[in-house]
Amino acid sequence: MRVIIVDDHPLARAGMVGELARVGGFDVVGQAHDVDSAIAITRELKPEVVLLDVHMPGGSGGGGAEVVRACSDLYPDTKFLAISVSDAARDVVAVVRAGARGYVTKDVTGEKLADALRRVADGDAAFSARLAGFVLDAFGAGSGDVADRDDELDRLTAREQEVMRLIARGMAYKEVASELFISIKTVETHVSAVLRKLQLSNRHELARWAAARRIV
Structure with missing residues (x-):
């Protein structure tokens, strides 16, 4: 599976590359460190999945959600899996509203990360039970309360x-x-x-x- 990894921390990117190499079955074809470089490389390489940090610099300040929106015309060929240290409802719902198919936190194991990438590539959703609850609250009940501005x-x-x-x-x-x-x-x-x-x-x-x- 062709994957792009987007994170503004070089060590974090290296860690994800290493874990995917250890698990096997993934070809990391590119990396990016901010919104602008992420949009450019995603549009150029059109991978199956972009593993995308939620909070990063560049663009107009929209972080990972901005990247997803900017590449929306690539659907369904390219899917997006968000990753972050945050498991806050606001962050989860914002990036899902933009079009991401899943969301994992950075304490995820290599095996679970690989499973989430495969599920997203297949068109399925990939969330933990807690994070899935946020999405259901925001979309299943037709309520936008979770993502209201603070x-x-x-x-x-x-x-x-x-x-x-x-x-x-x-x-x-x-x-x-x-x-x-x-x-x-x-x-x-x-x-x-x-x-x-x-x-x-x-x-x-x-x-x-x-x-x-x-x-x-």
Whole structure:
């Protein structure tokens, strides 16, 4: 199966390439690191599946969903499987609304990632039970409530949202830095920006804020 991997972290891309090589049956024909390069390489190579990070730089700030929309004329030849550290309802529904066929989190095993890619390539959906519930809530009941805009959340950049969710889950700065392949100093900078934008005093208030919105 011909696959393109899109992620703004080189180590994350390398990890996914390595896992797919270990499992076997996949030919990673290209890689991209931002919205613009992802759109260009997808339209050029037209793979069976694009494994697509949800939050990444470039374009008009729409991340993975923007890539899917920009390549919508390639359907049904090319399918999209979203991958992210986030399992928040808002992120899941946004990229599915754009046209992705599945969504997995970055703690997925190589075997489960391979299975999700195969299912998406075959035209099936690929979600965990929890994430599938978000999709059913948003689409099965005809309700858009899950994806409604949150003005406070929209103040944060995609990277700040990633850091916010991990911190709100109780992860230490060092753990967040390792998860996102950034420095501890960068994590501290993002956390300070998040607290300032949300007008919160500390990470405990941040955890309560995130839990109240069901985004952790």
